[in-house]
Amino acid sequence: MLTPDARHEFAGLENKLSLEKYNYAHFRATHYLLDVLGTITARGVNPGETAPDFELPRVEGGRLRLSELRGKPVLLHFGSIT
């Protein structure tokens, strides 16, 4: 278990590294490190919190709004072609 101080240090380092562009031209060690730090600091939406709503275009046509799916479980995966 990390101490709050250690978690704060990791989060600070993570913030400095994440200044790189979202759409990067080259995969670098920084991206590995950001994933490791993100795992340690549990970056993302915490269990028990409301999943942030979004509305995005569907490949199959039309748009999808997450909040309209309430009433049944949803498995939400994030994927890349590379």
Next chain:
Amino acid sequence: MRFIDVFIRQAHPGPGVGAYDNLDQKMRDAELYKRDEAIPWEVVVDDLDGTVHQVYGALADPTYLIDDDGRVAYYNMWTHAPTLHMAVEGLLDQDERGVVRSGRDRTPHFLPAMTMGWRALRRGLPQSLIDIETAGPGTGVGAWLGYRLHPVLAPITQRATPLPAPVKLALAIGAAATLLPLARWAFGRDTRDR
């Protein structure tokens, strides 16, 4: 239950699969992703800035299980089908509401990526391989080797459900039986050299 894939940035860019600078290209690649990976469920496309991906943590390959009330029931930080399978079963067992299995799995599940990750990397060759080998020596070549061995490895690493406990035990014993003689040979050689 609804399965949704959010299509994100290029993780390992290369010639022909460069960083996105327009949404049309991203939409076309998302169609290719759905077709080539034979994804049977819906695929939605994040905006160019990755707004949704970033709000959800921007990790490389995460999956969230969301309950009937729209709350996060489980966060699989490195997608792993058998772990998700258990989380889904847990959620169904508690009327599809609430946090399951402590809510989060941080384990970096490398073996599935090492077995099938080459399929993604090879789309950006040669730059994707050069970049990943520079960032983490051995990881790109390891992905290539894992993919070459996937007929043998996939039944273990690509399972949708957890391995039965006796099979896990047998694999552990097999790995130990393979590695221990190797270690003995390596250390024994050091002793002999002295």
